[in-house]
Amino acid sequence: MARSTHTHTRRALAALGALTAGALALSGCSGGSGDEAGGDTLTLWHYEGANSAMGIAWAEAIKVFEEETGATVAFEEKSFEQIRSTASQVLNSDEAPDLMEFNKGNATAGLLASQGLLADISEAVEEYGWDDKLAPALQTTARYSEDGVMGSGSWYGVPNYGEFVTVYYNADAFADAGLEIPTTYEEFTAVLDAFVAQGVTPLAEAGLEYPLGQLWYQLALSQADRGFVDDYQLYTGEVDWEGEEITYATETLADYVDAGYISPDVTGLKAEDAGVSFINGSAPIFVSGSWWYGRFADEIDGFDWGLFPFPDSDLSLGSSGNLWVVPERAANKDLAYEFIEITMRPEIQALIGNNGGLPVAADEADITDEQSLQLIQAFNAINEKDGLSFYPDWPTPTFYDTLVAELQELVNGTKSAADVQQSLGAEYDSYVADFR
Structure with missing residues (x-):
């Protein structure tokens, strides 16, 4: 309307x-x-x-x-x-x-x-x-x-x-555990299980700020297509807050906590805490943005590291x-x-x-730094398949705060996945309805 x-x-x-x-x-x-x-x-x-x-x-x-x-x-x-x-x-x-x-x-x-x-x-x-x-x-x-x-x-x-979200990994930790870079989602969860079996919480995360919401959205994108992104971000159609994409993301995130992939303590951690836990080698995997790349290159000197795309997902968080x-x-x-x-x-x-x-x-030929070239090529690969899908908090001016608060409730177990989705949907629809 x-x-x-x-x-x-x-x-x-x-x-x-x-x-x-x-x-x-x-x-x-x-x-x-x-x-x-x-x-x-x-x-x-x-x-x-x-x-x-x-x-x-x-x-x-x-x-x-x-x-x-x-x-x-x-x-x-x-x-x-x-x-x-x-x-x-x-x-x-x-x-x-x-x-x-x-x-x-x-x-x-x-x-x-x-x-x-x-x-x-x-x-x-x-x-x-x-x-x-x-x-x-x-x-x-x-x-x-x-x-x-x-x-x-x-x-x-x-x-x-530009910028995009990718998966950073500690190559030395992978090698020590006998693990290879996963190319499928099944292989990805197998890697997470392997670290948990060693007593390691594999994912660096933060629930006081953006990283946890980005992981939630990436999980939704793994089940989504461009139509979902356009509906969610550009208001071209209705978003089903009980639909496959969002339900999968919310329930899977709760499963990650139950499986030990994410510490329940993340509700008290900021993005800086998550990044530092990757830098100091405490957590072997960090799903976050390209804006960390330069800092990792400057500050990580105790192990080799790299990146890989989130497996089995044609869409990635990112934008200009x-x-x-x-x-x-x-x-x-x-x-x-x-x-x-x-x-x-x-x-x-x-x-x-x-x-x-x-x-x-x-021009890629002008990029002389090998690590930087790896990052740029990964970004260009996403652009070539029109995979950039923006960020979960963009649709409303207050959605960032709502998403952070609701995912904290999810991790703490004080709200079910269904209740979290209902609250997120109410916040989203109250703003977006006026644009349709």
Whole structure:
């Protein structure tokens, strides 16, 4: 059913309130998009660490930009939480930067686009040919309808890197146990059983934050097709919360706890705890994102490790990385477009790739680091079969918190799988119904 503009505005404003409740305006330096910035200063915000793949590549892009344009970049590193929690306030003020990194998805970039806070950059996309460099699934997160639903409509952002969820494994632990990389799901559970038999909890997990929800969604994807993903993420059809995909995921996750694959203590652990348990060799397997890759490469020195795709699943969690977005109130939009274009060049893309990131438009021949090439080839293989399926919390602004809380109940045994699914479905449907 089509929804009215009044309903849309009320819903979007309520969601914005959820994102910004209690947030304080950013302190410190001005955003620099007023008169004093002038036409020769690009104010840039992002939240990537200086030693991350994107931080390294974008620092070089700043140098190139300043050399080629004669303009100055006023760069301010913000935390993810600073940008997330204050976005609606800052972008609706004279403090808006000219260009910033922002999270992709309906509940984030889509929501701000629907409120008129982000510039429609469709003409720039056509002028620079960015659409020709991005695979279809990567374009999905850059385009939003008037209601802020991704996948169609105008361009409101451009990604220049990607991300996906894979299975990291401790190769030495596998070898010591006489185990090989599983290629089927049956072989995967046999590996998990083998570690349990040795007294080892095989899966590094965290229930206070995202990793457990990602595993839940990957299990659902193993039973799903693209139609399910489109219904769930793009609201193209009804999602059956008692259907095969979600029931399998929820019941299987509970089974993992019962079988000893996951510790019941994960309800008190954060993502950092899970990652560290893999780094220090405590847990031999970690199902999580490519954003861990660079850190693992830097910090793991006691064993060999690698990755493999989740067995018997054509679909994987993943998407474009976060987006370059241009605020509607940006003072220097043309400079912002020039900077985006530089970050899409082969030499900058290669910097992302050679430092553990996933470039969206790199030539594999430019990737000289063997470990990085392995990651990029795995990502490209998923893109070639249109396997990127986004993340479980994207459909609503509050679904992340709900999913974390409900899966904690599942692991603790305080709720059945059926009750968890009912609660998740109620949260999902209460928001999504207005988009149908």
